[in-house]
Amino acid sequence: MTETEIRRAGFCAVIGAPNAGKSTLTNRLVGAKVAIVTHKVQTTRFPVRGVAQVGDAQIVIVDTPGIFAAKRRLDRAMVKAAWGGADEADCVVHLVDASAWVAEQTGRPSGAQRHSLEDDRRVIEQLKEAGKRVFLALNKIDLFPHDQVLPVIAALSEAGVYEETFLISAENGEGVDRLEAAIAARMPEGPALYPPDQIADLPMRLLAAEVTREKLMLRLHQELPYQLMVDTESWEERGDGSVRIQQVIIVGRDGHKAMVLGKGGSLIKEIGRLARLDLTQMLERPVHLFLFVKVDERWQEKRERYQGIGLEFDV
Numbered sequence: 001m002t003e004t005e006i007r008r009a010g011f012c013a014v015i016g017a018p019n020a021g022k023s024t025l026t027n028r029l030v031g032a033k034v035a036i037v038t039h040k041v042q043t044t045r046f047p048v049r050g051v052a053q054v055g056d057a058q059i060v061i062v063d064t065p066g067i068f069a070a071k072r073r074l075d076r077a078m079v080k081a082a083w084g085g086a087d088e089a090d091c092v093v094h095l096v097d098a099s100a101w102v103a104e105q106t107g108r109p110s111g112a113q114r115h116s117l118e119d120d121r122r123v124i125e126q127l128k129e130a131g132k133r134v135f136l137a138l139n140k141i142d143l144f145p146h147d148q149v150l151p152v153i154a155a156l157s158e159a160g161v162y163e164e165t166f167l168i169s170a171e172n173g174e175g176v177d178r179l180e181a182a183i184a185a186r187m188p189e190g191p192a193l194y195p196p197d198q199i200a201d202l203p204m205r206l207l208a209a210e211v212t213r214e215k216l217m218l219r220l221h222q223e224l225p226y227q228l229m230v231d232t233e234s235w236e237e238r239g240d241g242s243v244r245i246q247q248v249i250i251v252g253r254d255g256h257k258a259m260v261l262g263k264g265g266s267l268i269k270e271i272g273r274l275a276r277l278d279l280t281q282m283l284e285r286p287v288h289l290f291l292f293v294k295v296d297e298r299w300q301e302k303r304e305r306y307q308g309i310g311l312e313f314d315v
């Protein structure tokens with residue numbers, strides 16, 4: 001479909017607890033890898049937009065950072081960014097990990113599931129306070145028999161904040177068509193907001209940094225992945241059609257640097273290999289990726305670092 005055929009266009013914010021599946025859903029709606037998906041929580045630090053086209057509607061999806069109890073400055077900035085995205089949207093989807101609610105109904109929620117339930121309840125309270133009515137998407141329905149979700153729907157409907165409920169699996173695509181059509185119907189009339197072939201408005205440098213950070217999150221353990229950032233320092237298009245990307249991984253301590261490098265530099269080499277494979281696929285051309293590790297004890301407190309990852313500092 002060409003640009004002229006788009007008659008409606010707008011923004012859809014996907015909000016929800018960390019690990020609810022927001023990035024997976026965004027990627028499914030867009031049909032390409034845009035947001036970063038990992039099994040760890042709080043991957044997304046800023047609204048990543050993907051552009052999906054459904055019939056004559058263009059949907060700009062804002063994949064918001066996880067909304068959760070904020071203590072540290074960085075966490076508070078993430079929450080603020082999440083609600084900012086929801087306020088400006090034409091349509092808001094509250095994405096819920098339904099498997100946590102089913103586990104609660106059947107009496108055996110895990111620790112992580114209990115956190116997820118608390119976060120969902122907090123989001124519902126905040127929606128209630130804000131007087132917002134949104135779509136409820138119960139995700140991960142591939143994990144349990146469908147009849148177990150009925151009492152969950154009843155429990156969640158009590159708050160009166162949901163206009164419509166959708167049962168989906170962002171992972172295998174079940175039920176996503178209906179949700180997609182409902183979101184499309186909410187888009188206001190107007191011309192396309194982005195060229196139709198553009199899947200992400202996230203600057204490519206930022207996206208490339210996120211790819212490397214995803215690989216680090218998958219390979220490193222405990223808290224370390226949350227205590228580092230990746231910055232794309234240079235991006236050079238070459239005459240032979242390839243691109244040379246140089247990135248610095250900033251950590252808070254010398255010990256962390258050693259962990260990121262791995263024995264004899266083996267870990268960073270593997271991270272670089274995996275990131276390069278993804279980037280080559282995304283950019284559809286050869287990529288030369290160079291990674292460096294730098295120690296900066298105070299990066300989390302530095303204003304320019306926040307702005308570099310798209311967050312406000314004064315929160």
Ligand SMILES: Nc1nc2c(ncn2[C@@H]2O[C@H](COP(=O)(O)OP(=O)(O)OP(=O)(O)O)[C@@H](O)[C@H]2O)c(=O)[nH]1
Nearest residue numbers: 019020021022023024041042043044066169170171
């Ligand atoms: N079984 C199943 N797993 C899913 C589904 N959707 C997402 N997941 C998994 O849940 C985990 C979290 O998914 P993400 O998409 O990263 O979650 P998120 O809400 O974006 O997480 P944050 O960025 O931390 O806020 C990943 O391991 C996904 O593969 C689903 O429909 N079914």
